[in-house]
Amino acid sequence: MDLLNTWYLTRAAGITSYVLLSLSVMSGLYGLVRKKHGQSPGIYPLLHTALANWAMYIAMFHVAILFFDQYTNFTWKDILVPFATTYKTIPMAIGIIGFYLLIATILTTEMRNKIGVKIWRKLHMLSPIVYIMVTLHGLWIGTDSKTTGSFGMYVISIFGVLLLLFLRFKRSRQQVLKYPRGTMN
Template identity: 30%
Template sequence: MIDFFVSLPTWMLIRVFGMSAYIVLFLGMALGILYSYPQWKGARKAQMLRWHKFANITGTGLALLHTVLLIIDTFMPFDWAELVLPFSAKHNPILNGIGTLALYGLLLVLFTTDIRNMLKRKVWLAFHFLSYPIYILCVCHGFLLGSDSKLGWVSFMYGATVLILIVLTAARFLMVPRKRQLKSVHVSKQL
């Protein structure tokens, strides 16, 4: 059985799971931002929430596989302590530590979402907004440490996904929710 695992193309699988995790988590982030747009209603909004949750759970699972495969990799093996303790890796401790923190962050956001009903909305929202710095950690880990980052299409992927999330976030903050519009109209009429 051990021979089977050691004979796997682990370095390729680690890379594939890492980039797949990044892309799926990007989709989860994009769907989460789009979900917050005020124009989405009813069944379409509910469907978007389901896909948002699915993408984030799947992306986190892929990130866990990316991490666990490092144990059996023969090219550059990691031990459990290097994977669990941030910044303790022998090879590139800073960037690997950033990846470890990002994984912990993903797990924290998923956990707090699971117990959302037990938290005050502001507390849950504060944890949920950690998705932005966690995403930045994922970008830094993947782009700066990834062995494929020198390839043009991979660099383009990172740049395009970051730009898309910036545009979606900026557009969201430029949209004034209907409640705020009504309050500002009410206040201006009183003046």
């Protein structure tokens, strides 16, 4: 496989996977914000799951295509074992661990009826770690991360996630009136 094509494919798959993961996180959070305000979460939980699944599929492609990269000459160990590569060891390890946590999050979601919703919810709390790790991986190792477009993509993603987290955990006016400062659990 041609070096240039491999590089483009790897970059395109990584960026696409990141965008899908970001949209998955945002749609999941938006569904929770709607639910918090007494609205139906609508299609957002389904969208959240579908986007996460596609992010994982494209991330798998991103990982697989790295094996064919003639510039770095990765081995399967370099690609699949954290800290095994000598090529940008830390950001590669962060990406590998984030990839495994993404797979674990999706698998436990698929098995939530078997493992129980209570256990699944606790495991699903690892999702923010996945998002943070994948963001760090992309910013640190991405060859385009310093370009205006790519950096803008990260800023928009991070801002969107932080805004939705704020809305998700913000105390409503009714909560403030019912539970004065320091009395709510």
